[in-house]
Amino acid sequence: MEDINQTSPERFILLGLSNVPYLQAIFFLLFFMMYIMTLSGNLLLIIVVRINPKLQTPMYFFLSNLSVIDICFSSTIVPKLLVNTVVMDRSISMLGCAVQMYFHLALGSTECIILAVMAYDRFAAICRPLHYNTIMNKKICASLAVGSWSMSFMNSAIHVTFTFHLAYCKSPYIHHFFCEIPLFLRMSCQDTWLNEIAMYIGASVIVMCSFILTLTSYVHIIYTILNIRSSHGRQKAFSTCVSHLIVVVLYYGTIMFVYLRPLSTYSPETDKTVSIIYTTVTPMLNPIIYSIRNEKVKNTIKRKKKNRV
Secondary structure (H helix, E strand, C coil), X not given: CHHHHHCCCCEEEECCCCCCHHHHHHHHHHHHHHHHHHHHHHHHHHHHHHHCHHHCCHHHHHHHHHHHHHHHHHHHXXXXXXXXXXCCCCEEEHHXXXXXXXXXXXXXXXXXXXXXXXXXXXXXXXXXHHHHHHHCCHHHHHHHHHHHHHHHHHHHHHHHHHHCCCCCCCCCEECCCCCCHHHXXXXXXXXXXXXXXXXXXXXXXXXXXXXXXXXXXXXXXXXXHHXXXXXXXXXXXXXXXXXXXXXXXXXXXXHHHHHCCCHHHCCHHHHHHHHHHHHHHHHHHHHXXXXXXXXXXXXXXXXXXXXXX
């Protein structure tokens, strides 16, 4: 064990997306634009919710939480990716890698739980409208938000600690654009079965339980909507849920692909593509999806534009 530890690298090298100069330029411009759109879109959504008293509801409270998560989630990955795209030195210290991995996993887990809470909120609003204010009062909403963040950050601390207690005597080159747990388990020269079990348990408890809660909520929601006699009522109920379903399918699908499949099926290029979707594309699309399908958000933005003019 002592010999193995002596060969563990102090720095890792992120190989990124490409070494071809013109592709690097394209990737830099593309991800820079996506990052700016992520920051501006999510910040705008947070501001809109804050300035409109009509949006001071549980749904928009959790939507603001989701926007904060998306800003932080994207910021743990994209800035480093942009730097590595234009500089020769793509190395990252073990501490830097651990910090990136910690926040990436913690924020990703928080998003899973928040999406499940948002589904439950829609269930309460559509299926239990008379009891909605009691079910989703301010105290419960605050507790759900704090619990989501706390559970995810504690879970991440456990997994990252387990991961960096391993010895890494193989190549320090990482075939990815950021530090992710499955990659490091493959890079270790120790037996990682305990880490794999812990990762699958953590992913199952957080990701699968959140997904099942979301799925169960929407089964009840769809059943309730189909029993609404008014076509206008059905359309209005569906419109409040479609955007959330789009986000859920896009995010959960990619997360499950990365963390719940066998390590033996690893493919560097496939992993990079899937990771791009949930680390950069989804955080950018979330505020767009919610804003486009939300009249209250659009009307608030329009009013503020008119007031400035």
